Amino acid sequence: MCGAIQGGPSLEGVDVTNQAVIQGVVLRGEQPVxxxxxxxLDRNGEFTAEVPxxxxxxxxxxxxxxxxxxRTLxxxxxxxxxxxxxxxxxVADVAVAI
Amino acid sequence: MSRETALVTADWVEDHLNDANVVLIEVDEDVEAYDKGHIPGAVKLDWKKDLQDGVRHDFISKERLEQLLSEKGVSNDDTVVFYGGNNNWFAAYAYWYLKYYGHTDLRLLDGGRKKWELDSRELTDEVVTREATTYTAQQPNEDIRAYRDEVVSAIGTQNLIDVRSPDEFAGRLLAPAHLPQEAAQIGGHIPTAGNVPWSKAANDDGTFKKDEDLKDLYANAGLDEGKDTIAYCRIGERSSHTWFVLSEILGYQNVKNYDGSWSEYGSLRGVPVAVGDEPGEA
Incomplete structure (x- = not known):
C-alpha cells in the first residue's frame, strides 16, 4: 500500500454533533501501519479504550x-x-509517527 | 482454578497448533478481524450472531450452543483455547459462557490477538473446517451468573466491582470511547460499587499482570475475600475479563458476572444509582 490517507476514517453517516471525536492515522515514514x-488514556493516564x-x-x-x-503500540x-x-x-485529527 | 490451569502462553499455543484435541477459537468484537487473519487452525465464533439469542435480550440456549459447537467441530473432551481482540474481552466472555454451560477444559491465550500480532507471530486467512461432532452441554451453572434482583440485594452487602473506565463509572461516558455513546438510559454506577477498571489487570500488551499485583489491586480497592463478589461493566464482556482474573487466575470463591450490566441496570426503573467518582451510599 502506498501513500497514506490523510486524517482519520470517513465520518460519512456519523452524526458528530453530540460526539467528541478523536481520530487519525498511524504512519511509519509515509506508510500507514x-x-x-x-x-x-484519560487525563489521569487511565485506560479508556483501545482500537486496532x-x-x-x-x-x-x-x-x-x-x-x-x-498510546500507540x-x-x-x-x-x-x-x-x-x-x-x-x-473532530480532533492526529497523525502518529512510529 | 489457577493461572496454570486457565491461561496458556503464545508459545504453548504454537507448540499445540497441530494437536487434534486442542481447539483454538477466536472471538472478537470486530467480527471481521478473524477473516483478515487468524492463528492457524483457529475457528471463529461471532459473539453477537453466534452467541446472542437475536430475539430475547440474552445469550443462546443450551440447545443452540450444542448445535453451534457440534457444527464447529468441538468435542466435550477437547481443550478449548479462546483468544481475541480487545485484550480478550470477548474471548473471556466466551470462556465464561462455556463455563456456564459446563465445558471442562477451558483456557485463555494470555494477551490474546494483540500479543500474538505484536510478537509478529503467524496469522493466516486459510479457511478452517473441523469435522462435525455431537456436543452435549451441561445444565447452566448459575453460581457464576448474577441477575438484576440479586445485584440490587448486593448493594452495601457484597463486593460489587464496576470494571468500566473511570469516566463511565462516574457517568461522564455511557459506553467505551471507541463506540458511539449509546445504550443505557442514564449514566452512573450501582451504589457501593468499587471502580477497578478491567485494564488495571492487564499489561499494555494485553497479558495479565502477576498474581501478587492482581491480589493487591483488588485488595486496595476494598475487596473483602470473605464476601461474595459480583463484577459488571456495560454489556458483560469486560466484566468477564475481571471475573476471569478473580475466579480463574486468583481462584476466589463465589464470583459472579452480571452480564446484564450497566446497559440493563442503567435502564431500570426504581433502582438506586450513584454518579460521580465515589462509590456512594447503600
Missing amino acids: GNAYVRL TSATGQFRFFAAPGTWTL APRAEVVDSQVVAATGS
Whole structure:
C-alpha cells in the first residue's frame, strides 16, 4: 500500500454533533501501519479504550471533552504517546509517527 | 482454578497448533478481524450472531450452543483455547459462557490477538473446517451468573466491582470511547460499587499482570475475600475479563458476572444509582 490517507476514517453517516471525536492515522515514514493498536488514556493516564488500526492505518474514538493521551503500540516499534484535546461537536485529527 | 490451569502462553499455543484435541477459537468484537487473519487452525465464533439469542435480550440456549459447537467441530473432551481482540474481552466472555454451560477444559491465550500480532507471530486467512461432532452441554451453572434482583440485594452487602473506565463509572461516558455513546438510559454506577477498571489487570500488551499485583489491586480497592463478589461493566464482556482474573487466575470463591450490566441496570426503573467518582451510599 502506498501513500497514506490523510486524517482519520470517513465520518460519512456519523452524526458528530453530540460526539467528541478523536481520530487519525498511524504512519511509519509515509506508510500507514495497519497492525498497530491505539489506546486512549484519560487525563489521569487511565485506560479508556483501545482500537486496532484499519488496513489504512486509521483509528477513531468517541471521547468526552477534555485532554487525552493516545498510546500507540506496533510490532517492532517503541511505544508512542501523543496528547490530544477533544471537544463536543468537533473532530480532533492526529497523525502518529512510529 | 489457577493461572496454570486457565491461561496458556503464545508459545504453548504454537507448540499445540497441530494437536487434534486442542481447539483454538477466536472471538472478537470486530467480527471481521478473524477473516483478515487468524492463528492457524483457529475457528471463529461471532459473539453477537453466534452467541446472542437475536430475539430475547440474552445469550443462546443450551440447545443452540450444542448445535453451534457440534457444527464447529468441538468435542466435550477437547481443550478449548479462546483468544481475541480487545485484550480478550470477548474471548473471556466466551470462556465464561462455556463455563456456564459446563465445558471442562477451558483456557485463555494470555494477551490474546494483540500479543500474538505484536510478537509478529503467524496469522493466516486459510479457511478452517473441523469435522462435525455431537456436543452435549451441561445444565447452566448459575453460581457464576448474577441477575438484576440479586445485584440490587448486593448493594452495601457484597463486593460489587464496576470494571468500566473511570469516566463511565462516574457517568461522564455511557459506553467505551471507541463506540458511539449509546445504550443505557442514564449514566452512573450501582451504589457501593468499587471502580477497578478491567485494564488495571492487564499489561499494555494485553497479558495479565502477576498474581501478587492482581491480589493487591483488588485488595486496595476494598475487596473483602470473605464476601461474595459480583463484577459488571456495560454489556458483560469486560466484566468477564475481571471475573476471569478473580475466579480463574486468583481462584476466589463465589464470583459472579452480571452480564446484564450497566446497559440493563442503567435502564431500570426504581433502582438506586450513584454518579460521580465515589462509590456512594447503600
